[in-house]
Amino acid sequence: MIKRTIQAIRVHHYGGPEVLQLEQISCPEPGAGEVLVRVHAAGVLPADCATRQGIFIKKTFPYIPGSAFAGVIEEVGPGVTDWKVGQAVCGRASNGTSTQYTTVIVDERQNSAINLLTPKPETLTFDEAATLSAGATTAWTALLEDGGLQAGQRVLIHGAAGGVGLFAVQFARWKGAQVFATTSTANVDFVRSLGAETVIDYTTTPFEEMVHDVDLVLDTIGGETLLRSMKLVRRGGTLVSIYEPPLAELAEQLGIRAGMNHTIPKSEHLRKVTQLIDEGHARPTIRRVFALHEARKAHELCETGHGRGRIVLHIADEADRSLSRGSSSSG
Ligand SMILES: NC(=O)c1ccc[n+]([C@@H]2O[C@H](COP(=O)([O-])OP(=O)(O)OC[C@H]3O[C@@H](n4cnc5c(N)ncnc54)[C@H](OP(=O)(O)O)[C@@H]3O)[C@@H](O)[C@H]2O)c1
Structure with a gap:
């Protein structure tokens, strides 16, 4: 049988965005316990840039960057009974998603953190659904599982x-918490529209002037922001960092629990967040959409560390975009 040729972004050595190459490769085949997905859209994560720079996940070259995706199942491998050809899905794939096709391990027994799969939420486009893994899933596990957030608590995000x-x-608003949140001037109204009661513009106001005695901090920034935030947690409260480990000695002195997020997102977490989205409790936001051949520009923008929402590579044909709201699965 002649192997199908597909387009993919590949990296042959660590470096800047210029190492992202658009290449023709053979279409992968799904092995036992795997599905082959036609990728419609891929989320571009800060972790993808750090991996490409050689400072995060160590890779064997060449590799295809990206892990978050939304698409349609094209083939199922031997032993796969719960998933069907034609189902619209979203999740995370360890084989890379800046490509027209990728394989995803669906056998929960051999499933790793990086392989997640769930039906695409009915209410989202493929581009939107590609923002959920390592966005919504991380927010959920860090806040609700590691942070143990409860209704009525004060949380700083x-x-x-x-x-x-x-x-x-x-998610914090859905849980019934009182939300304090930091962002820059351009995004203050946006963050308020998400449900934060107190939005602090970090470019003009030290957050200590606006918030204290919180039950929980979710820190995504690190450095000085992390250090200063530890002092705002009430005794017995919690700080969860998703960026770098907090100082253990300082946490002990302050009488707080502080650590990295440690719950590894599973497909069940992804299913929970898609349910909340379909029920109207949360919505994704896309910062900007690029075509596959514009992956370098997408990484350049991601590396700025600023902006509103997730960057997405739209990979399927333009014609698919108009169909994307309608072609979701039943199961
Ligand atoms: N450990 C994990 O499991 C895990 C999972 C996902 C992500 N992460 C890490 O978590 C971090 C955030 O991820 P992300 O996907 O949310 O990144 P992102 O989409 O690039 O967003 C970063 C946000 O940080 C804001 N920001 C920058 N400096 C700030 C400051 N001093 N104070 C407050 N806000 C500031 C930016 O907003 P403005 O434009 O308003 O400045 C931007 O909206 C990244 O380092 C990522 O690698 C870790």
Whole structure:
């Protein structure tokens, strides 16, 4: 059988956005316990840039960048019974998603953190659904599982306009917490529209002037922001960082629990957030959409560390875009 040729972005050595190459490769085949997905859209994560720079996940070259995706199942591998050809799905794939086709491990027994799959929310386009993994899933596990957020608690969320923060604000409001959030001037109204009661413009106001004695901090920024935030947590409260480990000695002195997020998102977490989205409790926001061949520009924008919402590569044909709201699955 002649192997189908597809387009993919590949990286042959670590470096800047210029190492992202658009290439023709053979279409992968799904192995046992895997599905082949036609990728309609891929989320571009800060982690993808850090990996490309050689400072995060170590890779074997060449590799295809990206992990978050939304698309349609094209083929199912041996032993796969729960998923069907034609189903619209979203999730995360360890084989890379800046490509027209990728394989996803669906066998929960061999499923790793990086392989997640769930039906695409009916209410979202493929571009929107590609923003959920490592955005909504991280916000959910960090706030609700690691942070144990409860109704009525006071929570401070940093980087509230970002791919994780924007979901964190909405989930915290859904939970019934009182939300304090930091962002820059351009995003203040946006973050308020997500449900934050107190929005602090970090470019003009030290957040200590606006918030204190919180039950929980979700820190997405690190450095000085992390250090200063530890002092705002009430004794017995919690700080969860998704960027860098907080100082253990300082946490002990202050009588707070502080650590990195440690709950690894699973497909069940992704299913929970898609349910909340379909029920209208949260919405994604897209910062900007690029075509696959514009992956370098997408990474350049992502590396700025500023902006509102998640950057997306729209990979399927333009014609698919108009169909994308209608072609979701039943199961
Ligand atoms: N550990 C994990 O499991 C995990 C998972 C996902 C992400 N992460 C990490 O978490 C971080 C955030 O991820 P993301 O996807 O949300 O990134 P993102 O989409 O790039 O968003 C970053 C946000 O941070 C804001 N920001 C920058 N400086 C700030 C400051 N001093 N105070 C408050 N907000 C500030 C920016 O808003 P403005 O434009 O308003 O400045 C931007 O909206 C990244 O470092 C990422 O690698 C970790």
